[in-house]
Amino acid sequence: MQKIQNTALPADQTQNGFFGQDILSVDQFDRQGLAYIFHVAEEMRSMVERFGSADLLQGKILANLFYEPSTRTSSSFIAAMERLGGKVIPIHGVQYSSVSKGESLPDTVRTLETYADVIVLRHPDVGSAALAAHYAKKPVINAGDGIGEHPTQALLDLFTIKEELGTIDGLRVAMVGDLKYGRTVHSLTKLLKLYNVTLEFVSPPMLRIPNNICLELKHVGIPYRELENIHDVIKDVDILYVTRVQKERFSDLVAYEKVKNYYIVDPALMSQAKGKMAIMHPLPRVGEISYAVDEDPRAAYFRQMKNGMYIRMALLAAVLGKA
Amino acid sequence: MQKIQNTALPADQTQNGFFGQDILSVDQFDRQGLAYIFHVAEEMRSMVERFGSADLLQGKILANLFYEPSTRTSSSFIAAMERLGGKVIPIHGVQYSSVSKGESLPDTVRTLETYADVIVLRHPDVGSAALAAHYAKKPVINAGDGIGEHPTQALLDLFTIKEELGTIDGLRVAMVGDLKYGRTVHSLTKLLKLYNVTLEFVSPPMLRIPNNICLELKHVGIPYRELENIHDVIKDVDILYVTRVQKERFSDLVAYEKVKNYYIVDPALMSQAKGKMAIMHPLPRVGEISYAVDEDPRAAYFRQMKNGMYIRMALLAAVLGKA
Amino acid sequence: MQKIQNTALPADQTQNGFFGQDILSVDQFDRQGLAYIFHVAEEMRSMVERFGSADLLQGKILANLFYEPSTRTSSSFIAAMERLGGKVIPIHGVQYSSVSKGESLPDTVRTLETYADVIVLRHPDVGSAALAAHYAKKPVINAGDGIGEHPTQALLDLFTIKEELGTIDGLRVAMVGDLKYGRTVHSLTKLLKLYNVTLEFVSPPMLRIPNNICLELKHVGIPYRELENIHDVIKDVDILYVTRVQKERFSDLVAYEKVKNYYIVDPALMSQAKGKMAIMHPLPRVGEISYAVDEDPRAAYFRQMKNGMYIRMALLAAVLGKA
Numbered sequence: 026m027q028k029i030q031n032t033a034l035p036a037d038q039t040q041n042g043f044f045g046q047d048i049l050s051v052d053q054f055d056r057q058g059l060a061y062i063f064h065v066a067e068e069m070r071s072m073v074e075r076f077g078s079a080d081l082l083q084g085k086i087l088a089n090l091f092y093e094p095s096t097r098t099s100s101s102f103i104a105a106m107e108r109l110g111g112k113v114i115p116i117h118g119v120q121y122s123s124v125s126k127g128e129s130l131p132d133t134v135r136t137l138e139t140y141a142d143v144i145v146l147r148h149p150d151v152g153s154a155a156l157a158a159h160y161a162k163k164p165v166i167n168a169g170d171g172i173g174e175h176p177t178q179a180l181l182d183l184f185t186i187k188e189e190l191g192t193i194d195g196l197r198v199a200m201v202g203d204l205k206y207g208r209t210v211h212s213l214t215k216l217l218k219l220y221n222v223t224l225e226f227v228s229p230p231m232l233r234i235p236n237n238i239c240l241e242l243k244h245v246g247i248p249y250r251e252l253e254n255i256h257d258v259i260k261d262v263d264i265l266y267v268t269r270v271q272k273e274r275f276s277d278l279v280a281y282e283k284v285k286n287y288y289i290v291d292p293a294l295m296s297q298a299k300g301k302m303a304i305m306h307p308l309p310r311v312g313e314i315s316y317a318v319d320e321d322p323r324a325a326y327f328r329q330m331k332n333g334m335y336i337r338m339a340l341l342a343a344v345l346g347k348a
Numbered sequence: 349m350q351k352i353q354n355t356a357l358p359a360d361q362t363q364n365g366f367f368g369q370d371i372l373s374v375d376q377f378d379r380q381g382l383a384y385i386f387h388v389a390e391e392m393r394s395m396v397e398r399f400g401s402a403d404l405l406q407g408k409i410l411a412n413l414f415y416e417p418s419t420r421t422s423s424s425f426i427a428a429m430e431r432l433g434g435k436v437i438p439i440h441g442v443q444y445s446s447v448s449k450g451e452s453l454p455d456t457v458r459t460l461e462t463y464a465d466v467i468v469l470r471h472p473d474v475g476s477a478a479l480a481a482h483y484a485k486k487p488v489i490n491a492g493d494g495i496g497e498h499p500t501q502a503l504l505d506l507f508t509i510k511e512e513l514g515t516i517d518g519l520r521v522a523m524v525g526d527l528k529y530g531r532t533v534h535s536l537t538k539l540l541k542l543y544n545v546t547l548e549f550v551s552p553p554m555l556r557i558p559n560n561i562c563l564e565l566k567h568v569g570i571p572y573r574e575l576e577n578i579h580d581v582i583k584d585v586d587i588l589y590v591t592r593v594q595k596e597r598f599s600d601l602v603a604y605e606k607v608k609n610y611y612i613v614d615p616a617l618m619s620q621a622k623g624k625m626a627i628m629h630p631l632p633r634v635g636e637i638s639y640a641v642d643e644d645p646r647a648a649y650f651r652q653m654k655n656g657m658y659i660r661m662a663l664l665a666a667v668l669g670k671a
Numbered sequence: 672m673q674k675i676q677n678t679a680l681p682a683d684q685t686q687n688g689f690f691g692q693d694i695l696s697v698d699q700f701d702r703q704g705l706a707y708i709f710h711v712a713e714e715m716r717s718m719v720e721r722f723g724s725a726d727l728l729q730g731k732i733l734a735n736l737f738y739e740p741s742t743r744t745s746s747s748f749i750a751a752m753e754r755l756g757g758k759v760i761p762i763h764g765v766q767y768s769s770v771s772k773g774e775s776l777p778d779t780v781r782t783l784e785t786y787a788d789v790i791v792l793r794h795p796d797v798g799s800a801a802l803a804a805h806y807a808k809k810p811v812i813n814a815g816d817g818i819g820e821h822p823t824q825a826l827l828d829l830f831t832i833k834e835e836l837g838t839i840d841g842l843r844v845a846m847v848g849d850l851k852y853g854r855t856v857h858s859l860t861k862l863l864k865l866y867n868v869t870l871e872f873v874s875p876p877m878l879r880i881p882n883n884i885c886l887e888l889k890h891v892g893i894p895y896r897e898l899e900n901i902h903d904v905i906k907d908v909d910i911l912y913v914t915r916v917q918k919e920r921f922s923d924l925v926a927y928e929k930v931k932n933y934y935i936v937d938p939a940l941m942s943q944a945k946g947k948m949a950i951m952h953p954l955p956r957v958g959e960i961s962y963a964v965d966e967d968p969r970a971a972y973f974r975q976m977k978n979g980m981y982i983r984m985a986l987l988a989a990v991l992g993k994a
Contacts, residue, residue, distance in 0.1 A: 077730030077788070078758075084400030086427055097782055100760045104732055104786035107758040112401075112430040114423045115438060115761060128632035131639075136420060136631060139654035140427035142400070308782060309774035316777075331785035407723030409750055435724075435753040437746045438761060451955035454962075459743055459954060462977035463750035465723070 043343035047158040048166040050174045051215050059216070063184050065339035065348045066332070073108055073335070081347045082111030088141035090116045090133070091168070092148045097308065097330070098168050098177075102145050105337035109347075114141055131160035138163040143345060146170070164344040172208060177340065178307060179212035181333040186264055188332060189303035189325050193217070199225040199258045202268035202288055202313065204234040209307045210268060214238055217247070224249035225258045229284045232274060254287045259297045265290065267306045269313055291315040295323065305329055366666035370481040371489040374502045374538050382539070386507050388662035388671045389655070396431055396658070404670045405434030411464035413439045413456070414491070415471040420631065420653070421491050421500075425468045428660035432670075437464060454483035461486040466668060469493075487667040495531060500663065501630060502535035504656040509587055511655060512626035512648050516540070522548035522581045525591035525611055525636065527557040532630045533591060537561055540570070547572035548581045552607040555597060577610045582620045588613065589628045592636055614638040618646065628652050689989035693804040694812040697825045697861050705862070709830050711985035711994045712978070719754055719981070727993045728757030734787035736762045736779070737814070738794040743954065743976070744814050744823075748791050751983035755993075760787055777806035784809040789991060792816070810990040818854060823986065824953060825858035827979040832910055834978060835949035835971050839863070845871035845904045848914035848934055848959065850880040855953045856914060860884055863893070870895035871904045875930045878920060900933045905943045911936065913952045915959055937961040941969065951975050 042058065054062075072079050087106040091099050094117065106113050114137070130148070134157040137144055144161060146154050147168040154167035154174070169175040187193050198217060200210045204226050214234075217224065224247060226234040233251060242249050252258060259265070270288050275281035290304060295318055303325040306314055310326075318324050342348040364384050369376075377385075395402050410429040414422050417440065426436050437460070453471070457480040460467055467484060469477050470491040477490035477497070492498040510516050521540060523533045527549050537557075540547065547570060549557040556574060565572050575581060582588070593611050598604040613627060618641055626648040629637055633649075641647050665671040688704065700708075718725050733752040737745050740763065749759050760783070776794070780803040783790055792803050793814040800813035800820070815821040833839050844863060846856045850872050860880075863870065870893060872880040879897060888895050898904060905911070916934050921927035936950060941964060949971040952960055956972075964970050988994040 078732075084431075086401075086430055088423065094764070096762055096779075100734065100762060100783060100786055103760045107732055107760075108730075114426045114430075116419055116423060118417070118441060118764060128634070132632060133419075135650050136653045137423060139650055140423055140657050309778060311774070327781050327785055330782045334786050407754075409724075409753055411746065437749045437753075439742055439746060441740070441764060451957070455955060456742075458973050459976045460746060462973055463746055463980050 043340075043348070044346040045164060046344055047154075047161075047164055048176055048340055048344065049154050049158055050167070051176045051179045051212050053176075054180070054216065054219075056219050059180070059183065059219070061348075062180065062336065062339050062343065063187060065343060066184055066335040067188075069108075069335045069338040069342075073338075078108040078110060080110035081342055082106065082109040082345060085109075085111040085143070085345055086114060086141040087111055087341065088114045088116060088137040088144045090137060090144055090146050091118075092146075092153075094118075095147055095169065098147060098175075098333075101330070101333045102166075102168065102337050102341075105334050105341055108334070109338055109342060111142075111341070130157055134161045134165070143341060166340060166344065172206075175208055175212060177333070177337055178209050179216050180340075181329065181336040182209065182213045182266070182305065182307070183216045184336050185305060185325060185329040185332045186303070189305075189328070190263055190301070193220040193222065195221060196263040197223045197225065197261055198264040198266060199227055199255075199262040200234070200266045200268070201227040201255055202270045203232045203274060204228040204268075205232040206274070207268045210234070210266070211238060213266065214242075218242065218245050222247065225262060226251045227253065227255050227258055227287075229253065229270065229275075229280070229287075231280070232270065253284065255290075255294065256287070256297070259294055260299070263299070263302050265298070265302065265304045267304065267310075267313055269311055288313055289315065290318055292317050292321070295321055298323065364666055364671060366663075366671070367669040368487060369667055370477075370484075370487055371499055371663055371667065372477050372481055373490070373497045374499045374535050376499075377503070377539065377542075379542050382503075382506065382542070384671075385503065385659065385662050385666065386510060388666060389507055389658040390511075392431075392658045392661040392665075396661075401431040401433060403433035404665055405429065405432040405668060408432075408434040408466070408668055409437060409464040410434055410664065411437045411439060411460040411467045413460060413467055413469050414441075415469075415476075417441075418470055418492065421470060421498075421656075424653075424656045425489075425491065425660050425664075428657050428664055431657070432661055432665060434465075434664070453480055457484045457488070466664060489663060489667065495529075498531055498535060500656070500660055501532050502539050503663075504652065504659040505532065505536045505589070505628065505630070506539045507659050508628060508648060508652040508655045509626070512628075512651070513586055513624070516543040516545065518544060519586040520546045520548065520584055521587040521589060522550055522578075522585040523557070523589045523591070524550040524578055525593045526555045526597060527551040527591075528555045529597070530591045533557070533589070534561060536589065537565075541565065541568050545570065548585060549574045550576065550578050550581060550611075552576065552593065552598075552603065552610075554603070555593065576607065578613075578617065579610070579620070582617055583622070586622070586625050587628060588621070588625065590633075590636055591630065592634055611636055612638065613641055615640050615644070618644055621646065689986075689994070690992040691810060692990055693800075693807075693810055694822055694986055694990065695800050695804055696813070696820045697822045697858050699822075700826070700862065700865075702865050705826075705829065705865070707994075708826065708982065708985050708989065709833060711989060712830055712981040713834075715754075715981045715984040715988075719984075724754040724756060726756035727988055728752065728755040728991060731755075731757040731789070731991055732760060732787040733757055733987065734760045734762060734783040734790045736783060736790055736792050737764075738792075738799075740764075741793055741815065744793065744821075744979075747976070747979045748812075748814065748983050748987075751980050751987055754980070755984055755988060757788075757987070776803055780807045780811070789987060812986060812990065818852075821854055821858060823979070823983055824855050825862050826986075827975065827982040828855065828859045828912070828951065828953070829862045830982050831951060831971060831975040831978045832949070835951075835974070836909055836947070839866040839868065841867060842909040843869045843871065843907055844910040844912060845873055845901075845908040846880070846912045846914070847873040847901055848916045849878045849920060850874040850914075851878045852920070853914045856880070856912070857884060859912065860888070864888065864891050868893060871908060872897045873899070873901050873904060873933075875899065875916065875921075875926070875933075877926070878916065899930065901936075901940065902933070902943070905940055906945070909945070909948050911944070911948065911950045913950065913956075913959055915957055934959055935961065936964055938963050938967070941967055944969065 151171045151173035158165040306326040474496035481488040629649040797819035804811040952972040
């Protein structure tokens with residue numbers, strides 16, 4: 026759907042290219058777009074630290090439409106909107122509602138946009154955000170569509186790398202854990218391809234990074250390795266991006282027992298790491314990073330969560346033309 | 349319960365007659381009251397289009413108490429309150445809560461009114477809104493009580509007719525679909541009786557408009573017809589108000605198969621309609637209006653949704669004495 | 672966790688001792704602390720009665736984290752935050768969410784505090800609030816942790832006694848009903864120990880006040896009696912604090928039938944009570960106070976609910992340094 030806001034774009038607001046647009050996929054972003062969003066996110070951080078909130082989105086309403094529960098993402102978007110002075114229609118548990126019973130997503134979205142100025146959508150079906158955006162005149166932000174995309178997660182991950190290390194170019198980034206099914210790993214890798222990085226993919230053999238991603242990396246000339254043991258990379262990495270290795274993924278428990286300790290981040294492991302590096306995790310974690318690591322200044326995962334709020338503030342402000 | 353606000357009614361605020369009052373039934377409204385609410389709703393539209401929101405209800409809190417899910421109505425009231433500068437206590441899924449377990453509706457409402465300034469109530473039992481209003485000192489707005497009333501839906505329907513055609517008197521209005529069980533059809537017909545309209549009731553034989561409604565129409569002298577086929581009225585109607593014909597209502601599937609195509613609104617049907625008319629639907633729709641009609645300028649159902657927000661803004665402002 | 676706000680406490684804000692602190696248990700409160708909170712609560716009442724809301728907590732966000740439903744408490748905290756100009760992230764039904772699945776409470780709380788300024792926690796497990804507070808840097812307010820503590824309920828109960836009678840010292844307070852399992856009775860008794868009161872514990876034999884509470888009362892020299900029949904105390908009490916006697920607690924229904932009428936508050940009983948006294952109940956009630964008593968000016972239970980909002984406003988303002 027041609028977004029109606031575009032018809033009245035003042036010249037100065039078109040420059041960033043986000044005003045009135047949907048945020049559906051990491052594929053929408055180039056280095057310039059990322060630099061813009063990260064710059065706005067940094068301004069959001071300064072504002073929150075100094076004033077708590079602003080009135081930038083005063084009078085604006087976000088319809089926070091969650092077809093499946095996700096407390097973390099939902100709360101982050103609510104906080105983002107509220108800290109910008111906007112208001113929220115929280116719509117959770119919509120699966121139990123008469124609206125969803127039999128009503129198509131396009132109709133639900135076109136109804137909600139008569140009440141709201143922007144729609145954040147979480148939906149279990151791949152492609153649902155694009156479908157919603159096709160029918161909506163107001164901006165739609167994809168907050169996760171099944172095993173499809175979750176672009177704001179990838180943006181906050183990349184933003185965290187930049188904030189923790191001060192740069193992205195030149196870094197050595199290790200992805201650890203379930204690299205086969207991990208949506209966050211795939212999306213972050215897509216964004217990292219835009220920078221000069223070196224990637225280390227550390228996983229059990231049956232949870233290796235998909236081949237198509239490797240082909241893409243080769244195509245753009247990003248050096249990468251595939252390894253099994255986190256100890257082989259810990260000394261050199263700038264970023265250790267940890268994800269969960271789920272026991273349930275293993276048909277062979279012997280295989281699981283053999284590798285499981287390769288993927289536990291604890292103080293002993295961290296003693297081998299560089300002094301300036303960052304441990305990241307999309308959370309929730311279930312044992313793969315020990316609590317004893319939490320007080321380590323390199324433990325960045327809760328800062329990562331906070332960055333999620335800043336990134337979502339930046340996106341909300343940008344698509345509503347107020348960045 | 350004598351509403352406490354009434355005891356201190358300034359003369360200028362009593363004129364509209366809504367300050368401090370409950371909104372329980374369409375029977376409360378006469379042409380003068382409707383004209384007042386519609387006038388305020390139009391002002392709300394202007395305000396939203398120009399500024400997004402106002403601070404008319406600054407400092408006021410709405411308890412949005414939904415004993416059964418209704419995303420559309422709930423979201424509409426939340427947006428209405430938020431666009432007026434008020435705040436909301438969203439209470440959904442109350443059926444699972446200890447408050448509802450064993451606690452009477454009067455006690456729940458009397459508790460909530462100690463926190464809030466106005467209560468919107470959705471409840472599965474007929475008469476529940478009147479019961480709540482009897483005990484509450486603060487205004488109660490009925491957002492649907494089972495197969496009872498849903499007055500704000502009827503108001504937004506009538507308001508949409510006026511907005512789309514510029515008038516109500518003199519129109520030919522067709523109601524289409526399940527006229528036997530359709531609560532929205534019954535309530536809208538009650539309001540239309542106050543105007544000089546002609547009604548066309550188009551339904552399968554087993555889903556005809558109830559006889560008591562016909563008797564009321566005869567009593568006040570409103571001309572009406574009962575028909576089976578939408579094609580017999582499409583050329584002449586100013587309003588085509590479509591509701592769902594549910595297959596489940598038919599014990600005889602042969603009967604269903606015979607009539608089902610009489611009630612599908614598609615571009616072919618619309619090619620026979622007047623240039624200036626409006627298609628309405630309370631939504632959700634399930635196939636009775638084809639998507640291909642959505643871009644037709646006469647398709648008014650999403651504008652109808654938006655009018656719901658304006659009507660609810662007008663009602664909230666009126667009962668809180670701020671219209 | 673050392674609360675970070677403490678590191679920058681201005682001298683004038685440390686005086687009350689609540690800034691940046693958690694509210695976990697009634698044991699935290701002495702008479703001076705209670706006097707302070709009650710003074711602030713009275714100011715909140717004046718403010719609400721005159722203006723509806725304030726902007727004291729403008730820019731602040733409350734994460735209202737409810738692991739089990741409690742409409743009354745949840746709504747009260749939401750209203751409290753909203754009437755102070757703050758905003759709320761409402762998190763209910765978190766038990767269905769992926770955040771709670773497998774994620775520890777400490778991680779959930781540490782994530783939410785990156786979005787919010789204060790966390791209100793309702794959780795079914797005893798000790799959960801203390802656990803959350805241990806890990807959180809932002810203030811945590813316990814809104815009930817299983818059969819553990821529910822300090823804001825005890826505070827609003829004591830505040831109501833003071834508001835209804837003008838004082839606490841010198842009063843005769845009767846607790847009626849299930850004194851064995853009633854968490855509110857236990858917590859209120861703990862607070863009353865700080866004052867010069869006389870206590871009457873009225874219960875069936877198998878629902879008597881626990882012995883350890885009696886020992887504590889003896890230790891501090893608070894006179895008390897244990898009785899079975901409300902009629903033996905009704906003439907002399909200043910406060911009648913009624914709780915539910917649940918039939919399910921009785922293994923012997925004959926015993927239940929014998930005592931059940933001892934615990935019904937109705938107009939006949941109230942005709943024997945003093946003219947200046949107050950009937951309180953934590954609500955919900957299920958028959959133990961008849962509706963006919965509701966219009967009695969001594970019926971204080973809905974005023975008690977409203978006091979809950981004022982107390983929670985006072986606590987939120989105090990822990991955020993804005994009281």
